[in-house]
Amino acid sequence: MENSPFRQIVSSLDGLREILPPPSGISVDKVLTYIDVHVRRFIEFSPYVIVATADRYGVCDSSPRGGEPGFVRVVDDRHLFLAEATGNRRADTLGNILESPQIGMLFLIPGYEETLRLNGRAVITQDPDLLAQAESINGRPPLLGIGIEVNECFLHCAKAAMRSSIWNPMGWPNLQAFPSAAEIFRDHMGGAIGDASVMNIQALLEESYTKRL
C-alpha cells in the first residue's frame, strides 16, 4: 500500500501468534463438516445471509441476500441452494463464482445474537426442480440459483451482537440524524440519475422497492 497510514504491520503467522495465542479447543472443535439438525434449523429460520465471494485474483466482495425464513434451501446434509434474484444485474457474486468457486456465508436470525458461518464451494445452476421449488421473485420463478457444497459450518458467538446492541432497539441510533438513501445516491452519482433531485431519486427508489421487490 503506497502512502499507507498503517504502521507496525504484522506480516507472518509466527508474528501473529506471538500476539494472539492459538485458539481454544472450543473454537476449533465447534466446526462441523456437514449440516446437522441445529445448522439446518438455523438456516430454516434465517431470512438474511451475507454472501462473500472473490474473483480469480482474490478480489473480494460481500453482498446480502434476503427472503422468507428458509429461503436458502437445505438440499441434504452437504448441500444448499440459494435462488438468485436478478438484483441490480451487476452479478458480482455470480461473476466471482465463475472465476473462483469459494464461498463464505454468514446467516443471521433477527433478534438472535449468535450467527451461523458456513464456508464451501459454489456453482451456478439452472436445475429445474430446485428452481421450481424456490420462492418466486417479483411474481416470476427465478432463472438461476447458487448451489453450495458445504466444507465447514459453525455457530459464531454473540459477542459482536452484544457489543453493538444490534438486536436491542433501545441501542439503535437516531436515524433522523442520518441522510436518506436518496441523498446519498444523489451525492454519489452526481447528475447521473433522473433530474438529480432527492425527490426524484426517492420516487425511483420507491418504485423499485415496491414494484420490483
Add this chain to the structure above:
Amino acid sequence: MLEMPLYVKVDAVSEEANNIRAYRLLALDEGPLPEFTAGAHIGIVMPNKITRYYSICSSPRDRRHYIIGVQREDQGRGGSKLVHDSVRAGTMLKLQAPRNFFALAPSGSHVLIAGGIGITPILSMAAELEARGQDFQVIYRTRGREFTPFARVIDTLVACGRAQLFDQQDGPDFGKLLEVPSKDRHVYCCGSPGFMEHVRDACSHWDAGQVHFESFSPVVAQAGDTAFTIKAQQRGTTFKVAADQSILAAIRENGIGIDSVCENGTCGTCKVRYCSGEPEHRDSVLNPAEQREYLMACVSRAKSDLLVLDI
C-alpha cells in the same frame, strides 16, 4: 445468548405520578405474552448491556399486555433515566422474560405492604388474589397524592375495603399491625430499603416462610463493614474481600465463575455453601435452616475474619 430474549413494543405511556410513568408492553405480533405469576418482574436489557428489573403490575390473568411502573431515579444507576428519556409509545424493547422471586403463597390470607414505587408487584398480587377469591389487605404508604402512582386502581381497592392508604407521616404502626403472627397469614413487602427494614423489624418474630420481601435496590456497603478473608476449599486458594466489595465480586475477581441475577440477596442464584467461619447474612431469600449451611455471595459478609467456602 444464554436465554431467549422477549421482544415487545411499548403501546402506551402514562404519567402516573411525580417522576413515575407506566408503560404498557405488547408482544410484537400483539398475541398473548409469556405466562407470569403475580409478583413477577421483567428485565429491560439496556444498550450498555446491563439489565434493569421492573415488576409487572398488571394481572397475570391478562396476557394481552404487561404494565410496568418506572420511577425516574436521578441519583440512580441510569437505567430509569434512560427509560424515561428514550422510551415512547412505539419503542421496541428487548426484555428478559418474566421471573418471580416474590411469589404468593397458594392459600391463606395475605397482607400486602408497599412503600412508594414498591406498589408495582403488589398490584399484580392484589389482582390475582381478587381473582382467586382469597382474603387480602393492601397497606400502602406514599409521600402524598402527587407521589402516588396508579391512583385510580388504589382508589378502587380503598373503596371496596381492600386497601389502606397512609401518608408518610401518619403511620401505619407496623409493630401493632404485625404484632400477632397467624398460621395461615403471609406478609409481603416491597419498597425502599429503609422501609423494608422497618417492616422486617416489625415481623422479626414471624416464621421466615410467612414473610416475603422484594428488593430492586442495589446493595450498598454499610457503615462499619470491614475486610475479611475467604478460603476457597475446593481450590485451596485464599483471597481478601475488601470492605466495600461483595463476596461475589471477590470470587469472580479470583477467576471463579459463579452465576448471579439480582445481586441484592433476593433471587437465590449465587447461593454458596460454607464450611466454617461465621457469615453475616443479609439476604432475603434463605430461611434460617438454609442460612446454617449456605450464604448468598452477593450480599452476605463475615463476622469472623475467615470464611471457608465450598467452592
